[in-house]
Amino acid sequence: DGGITQSPKYLFRKEGQNVTLSCEQNLNHDAMYWYRQDPGQGLRLIYYSQIVNDFQKGDIAEGYSVSREKKESFPLTVTSAQKNPTAFYLCASKTEVPLTDTQYFGPGTRLTVL
Amino acid sequence: AQSVSQHNHHVILSEAASLELGCNYSYGGTVNLFWYVQYPGQHLQLLLKYFSGDPLVKGIKGFEAEFIKSKFSFNLRKPSVQWSDTAEYFCAVNPLLPSGTYKYIFGTGTRLKVLA
Numbered sequence: 001d002g003g004i005t006q007s008p009k010y011l012f013r014k015e016g017q018n019v020t021l022s023c024e025q026n027l028n029h030d031a032m033y034w035y036r037q038d039p040g041q042g043l044r045l046i047y048y049s050q051i052v053n054d055f056q057k058g059d060i061a062e063g064y065s066v067s068r069e070k071k072e073s074f075p076l077t078v079t080s081a082q083k084n085p086t087a088f089y090l091c092a093s094k095t096e097v098p099l100t101d102t103q104y105f106g107p108g109t110r111l112t113v114l
Numbered sequence: 115a116q117s118v119s120q121h122n123h124h125v126i127l128s129e130a131a132s133l134e135l136g137c138n139y140s141y142g143g144t145v146n147l148f149w150y151v152q153y154p155g156q157h158l159q160l161l162l163k164y165f166s167g168d169p170l171v172k173g174i175k176g177f178e179a180e181f182i183k184s185k186f187s188f189n190l191r192k193p194s195v196q197w198s199d200t201a202e203y204f205c206a207v208n209p210l211l212p213s214g215t216y217k218y219i220f221g222t223g224t225r226l227k228v229l230a
Contacts, residue, residue, distance in 0.1 A: 033218075040123065042204060042222040090158065102148070103218060105158040 003027065004106035006091050011111045013085075021076045021109045023091035030096040032074035033103065036060060037088040046089075049074055050096060078111060085113045116141045116209050120221035127195055128229050135190040135224050137179075137205030146208040146216070147188040149179055152223075153201045161203070164188065175199070197230045 004025045013019045025032065031050045035043040045058030049068040063082025068074055074093075078085045091106040121136045139145065149161040162173025169181040179190045188205060205221040 035220075040222055042118075042120075043206075043220040045218070092158075102160050102163060104160075105150075107157050 004091055004093055004104060006089075006106040006109050008109060009107065011109055013111070013113050015113055016080045018077055018079050019085075019111065021078065021089055021091075021111070023074045023076065023106060024072055025074075025091075025093045025104075025106075026072060027093055027104065028071070028095075029093035029104075030071070031094050032068070033092040033094075034058075034064070034066065034074070034076045035090045035092065037090055037108070043090065046076065085111060087111060116207070116217070116219050118205055118207055118219050118221040120203075120205055120224050122224045123222070124225045124227070126227045126229065129197055130194045131228075133190070133192040133195045133199070133226070135203055135205075135226070137188045137190065137221060139186050139188070139205075139207045139219075141186075141207065141209045144210040147179070147181060148206040148208065149173065149177070149188075149190050150204045150206060150220075151201045152204070158204070161190070195226075195228050197228045199226060200228045201226060 007022045033048040034046040037043050044060050046064050047058050047066040049055035052068055052071050055066050055068050065077045088108050088110050090108045092103040094103045095101045117140050119138045147164040150158050151161045152158045161177050162171050164171045164181045172178045177192050179188055181188050203224045208216045208218050
């Protein structure tokens with residue numbers, strides 16, 4: 001079964017703790033993305049990676065970090081520096097050939113910081 | 115800066131009513147256009163997309179969208195909605211930037227509720 005998996009589905013953390021969200025894909029896609037979805041604000045890009053060992057900041061990267069050590073994996077760490085971390089986080093991937101191809105999304109992780 | 119506007123945040127319709135959701139974008143260059151749908155508890159999935167050619171694009175589940183370049187619009191339509199169309203709909207554009215790369219920009223979404 002090909003697709004994108006995100007774990008866990010729900011995550012609770014105390015304020016001040018770092019937390020890492022998992023994203024794995026077996027679609028052999030080169031590019032991977034992290035978005036944050038808040039009610040009434042749509043999807044906002046946090047980070048993206050077009051190739052292994054390289055990634056770029058999106059529009060709201062402050063307080064987040066990522067790594068891309070393997071093609072299949074693109075974990076997102078929400079650090080204590082992120083002021084409003086409670087949100088729904090979506091991971092996506094796509095091929096780079098062609099550049100215009102569609103993004104495919106994972107099921108998301110809902111993070112609640114208490 | 116590039117942006118996408120979805121003017122209707124919440125829409126409530128009765129079954130069999132016609133649907134039109136507005137989407138406008140601000141970018142003067144080459145763009146690719148998408149509509150995504152998020153059913154309750156499900157993944158965000160592609161409804162339809164426009165890259166080039168016929169500006170009237172047909173997607174899954176009877177949806178269609180028309181690209182009007184002069185109006186920077188890509189409105190989503192369905193002649194007769196069903197209860198199962200209850201979902202959140204996102205318009206997205208993928209402009210070709212001067213750097214030669216593409217960047218996805220999403221609208222804020224429209225929540226559609228269809229009453230049985």
